Amino acid sequence: MKYFLPFCMLALLTVAGCKNAPSETDAPLQGAVDSINQSPPRPGSPPLAARLYEAFEQYREPAITNLRFKHSDITALLDSLPPEFEVTVLGASVEGRSISEVQLGEGPTPVLLWSQMHGDEPTATMAIMDIFNFFQARGDGFDSLRAEIKEALTLHFIPMLNPDGAERYQRRNVLDVDLNRDALRLQSPESKILKAARDRTQAVWGFNLHDKNRYYAAGDSPETASVSFLAPAFNTDKDINEGRADAMQLIVLMDEVLQQYIPGKTGRYDDTFEPRAFGDNMQKWGTNTVLIESGGLKGDREKQYLRRLHFTILLTAFEAMANGTYENWPREAYEDIPYNESGDFHDLIIRNANRLYESQSFLTDLAFRHREIDYQDARKYYLRGSLTDLGDMSTYHGYEEFDAAGYTIVPGKVYAKALPDVAALRQTDLQSLVRQGYTDFQITNLPHSSVSAQWPVALLAPGKQPNNTIYQYGNPSFLLEKAGQYDYVVVNGFIYSLLEQNPAFDLPQ
Structure with missing residues (x-):
């Protein structure tokens, strides 16, 4: 979850x-x-x-x-x-x-x-x-x-x-x-x-x-x-x-x-x-x-x-x-x-995070929204995140909000080894890998985007490099770090806790 x-x-x-x-x-x-x-x-x-x-x-x-x-x-x-x-x-x-x-x-x-x-x-x-x-x-x-x-x-x-x-x-x-x-x-x-x-x-x-x-x-x-x-x-x-x-x-x-x-x-x-x-x-x-x-x-x-x-x-x-x-x-x-x-709400707002740029730290709020992407003749949809705004979001509200005071944004890394399918990914200790900073995983037999969107990590075709840079309208994967430890990860506009075993990393089946 x-x-x-x-x-x-x-x-x-x-x-x-x-x-x-x-x-x-x-x-x-x-x-x-x-x-x-x-x-x-x-x-x-x-x-x-x-x-x-x-x-x-x-x-x-x-x-x-x-x-x-x-x-x-x-x-x-x-x-x-x-x-x-x-x-x-x-x-x-x-x-x-x-x-x-x-x-x-x-x-x-x-x-x-x-x-x-x-x-x-x-x-x-x-x-x-x-x-x-x-x-x-x-x-x-x-x-x-x-x-x-x-x-x-x-x-x-x-x-x-x-x-x-x-x-x-x-x-x-x-x-x-x-x-x-x-x-x-x-x-x-x-x-x-x-x-x-x-x-x-x-x-x-x-x-x-x-x-x-x-x-x-x-x-x-x-x-x-x-x-x-x-x-x-x-x-x-x-x-x-x-x-x-x-x-x-x-x-x-x-x-x-x-x-x-x-x-x-x-x-x-x-x-x-x-x-x-x-x-x-x-x-x-x-x-x-x-x-x-x-x-x-x-x-x-x-x-x-x-x-x-x-x-x-x-x-x-x-x-x-x-x-x-x-x-x-x-x-x-x-x-x-x-x-x-109009426009006062976002799906997720991360407040008071430290963002590094050329060794300088800037206080930043990040606001995400989720767009519904149709499939199966528009009878179903999946959600795709987008960083819709960043900067001072103090006058806006989120369905979910997280105060990241004291945390620094760290872009996610790509796991070097390509895996054959999501079944192989499921066999890994996924949450432990994310705690090491890996947010993106190469999958040879990549599933439909509707399946990929359910994972708490980003799934990529082999050889594809993600853009996890923080910029408006991007969909970056990143971690929130404090005292040398990654406590939270943000993927596809959702935030997941790494502080204890999270059932989200066992899904989807």
């Missing part, structure tokens, strides 16, 4: 009802002006949310266990839905993959939800499949909730709007068009399908469901923006009409639910009007639009915990829309949600 420092370990909060993280509004009042500017207090998280959260596992769709599912996986699930769900093929993507709508309920308020407008943003699609399972259940204590929602709302789901992008696990469609910037020209068939669905349903509410990269921070805090919201503007002046105000109130409710499980880890987007974007235009066309984006959460790279939270907040929102209780939430509290800070 990789070495993770105790003070960086994630403690997922999985008990409903825990206290919110402190915020500016918790501070003592400084005078009348501060009192006036404070947002009204929020009602407590709806009890329904805790019940849904606790019950989630019985509705989790077992056919989907990670983010890289395909169009065929979703169509198989839609084909198996009972008659209560009205499934309609609305059209096809550029490459001819079907785009379907699932309608549920017969209430007077139409609600439109679309997911995977960007093909590599699948968290909400997973949650929608779980919600379909929820609506099929009976006798679990939620029958009255299902009846209330279906009597008040007509839900229109468009899961996987961009199936060609999903097939490649890429953001844009096969024409390389960003569908979320195609609301005016409607140059792609997928965009036309979404616009036609909005016009046909005359949706009162719209949920624009996305993912974002894992490197956003929640404001200037050391917390990831694990879920972010936006009630998009409908004009350049960012005016707030009744519909946009309703969306803000609903967001405040959902944010309060999330604070019970990921306190301090929510954010909101800047509401500068984007005239080509679907969310902004949906708001302009009269649909109360809510953007929800799933970001990064330590220990949840496949977003299965965020999937659970998505399920919880969507169903809680449906109830609030059905009975109008979203109106109890103060719109002003929307402004208390911190803005996303």
Whole structure:
């Protein structure tokens, strides 16, 4: 296993009802002006949310266990839905993959939800499949909730709007068009399908469901923006009409639910009007639009915990829309949600290391990120590290951090003897060799990169010399030395301890 420092370990909060993280509004009042500017207090998280959260596992769709599912996986699930769900093929993507709508309920308020407008943003699609399972259940204590929602709302789901992008696990469609910037020209068939669905349903509410990269921070805090919201503007002046105000109130409710499980880890987007974007235009066309984006959460790279939270907040929102209780939430509290800070997070930050250059020592922080490299038709991926920044990283945060004060960076060496295969490497005392400064090993029958990336050392083709120099965008292997001893090694953007026997050096099989 990789070495993770105790003070960086994630403690997922999985008990409903825990206290919110402190915020500016918790501070003592400084005078009348501060009192006036404070947002009204929020009602407590709806009890329904805790019940849904606790019950989630019985509705989790077992056919989907990670983010890289395909169009065929979703169509198989839609084909198996009972008659209560009205499934309609609305059209096809550029490459001819079907785009379907699932309608549920017969209430007077139409609600439109679309997911995977960007093909590599699948968290909400997973949650929608779980919600379909929820609506099929009976006798679990939620029958009255299902009846209330279906009597008040007509839900229109468009899961996987961009199936060609999903097939490649890429953001844009096969024409390389960003569908979320195609609301005016409607140059792609997928965009036309979404616009036609909005016009046909005359949706009162719209949920624009996305993912974002894992490197956003929640404001200037050391917390990831694990879920972010936006009630998009409908004009350049960012005016707030009744519909946009309703969306803000609903967001405040959902944010309060999330604070019970990921306190301090929510954010909101800047509401500068984007005239080509679907969310902004949906708001302009009269649909109360809510953007929800799933970001990064330590220990949840496949977003299965965020999937659970998505399920919880969507169903809680449906109830609030059905009975109008979203109106109890103060719109002003929307402004208390911190803005996303893009790029503030890295996968690993090594702080305060000594870096030698021509016999001079310089204090240096090193920040790494891991890029997902697709293989097996984009159904799988492996991680490739990159030294994305170095220098003073004191204002940035890491999913994992290591204080290397007193340690010196020493570039790794290549083991002189070429080994026939990884089985031979496994027979060595690998950790002992690394303690001697060897980080790179020549393998005659080099395995696929997806296998090499799992090793705590770098695997090379015979005769190939690595570049373990410290420079931006490189992927150096190096050791951290103190008092003549190597205590840690960094390979492919991961840090491993050498202080005691580390199981990572026995892997992979």
